[in-house]
Amino acid sequence: MGKANDTRAALLYAAMKVIGRHGYSGATVDEIAEEAGVSKGNVYYHFKTKGDIATSMLVEGVERFISLLKREIAQSASGADALRRMITSFTQAVFSEPLFARFMLTELWHDDRIWSEPMHKLEEECTLIIQQQIERGQAEGTLRASLDARFAAVALLGTVLTGTQYYLLEDQAATSKEKSDQFVDRV
Secondary structure: OHHHHHHHHHHHHHHHHHHHHHHHHHOOHHHHHHHHOOOHHHHHHHOOOHHHHHHHHHHHHHHHHHHHHHHHHHOOOOHHHHHHHHHHHHHHHHHHOHHHHHHHHHHOOOOOOOOHHHHHHHHHHHHHHHHHHHHHHHHHOOOOOOOOHHHHHHHHHHHHHHHHHHHHHOOOOOOHHHHHHHHHHHO
């Protein structure tokens, strides 16, 4: 099982690089196989279609982000602290995985993709996690009680996603760490 998992991981990484260079539409299974150093048949052993590869990349990547958010909540002293920690960790993760982040951020709001349904479910899970921390902060008195927690969660998630996308596309001369720090400082 170890070699199969290694090959699958190599295919997902290769797909990320190929999609990063050409976009999803411009990427081919042949190029992904070549980038991973495996046969095209090996690609189809692990994934039925290019869309399945992209879906796996997105779902597994967003699930990593969700795990990161949950870890930050567990280590936080308050709802407001959890929100700060989640924003910081999320942006650091995004800037440490720029190819994945760029793909995720450009594809997140497409409704016509094979991965749209699982991505919308994960987006909803992220929103709920943020909403719960806003409600926690309200109950603790660290966040304004009159704030609509659901709306604030959607707005915060949208702001962070849009902001990180802007910084990812900005001047490539700055390091990922510098960009992450600049973004967190502005939020």
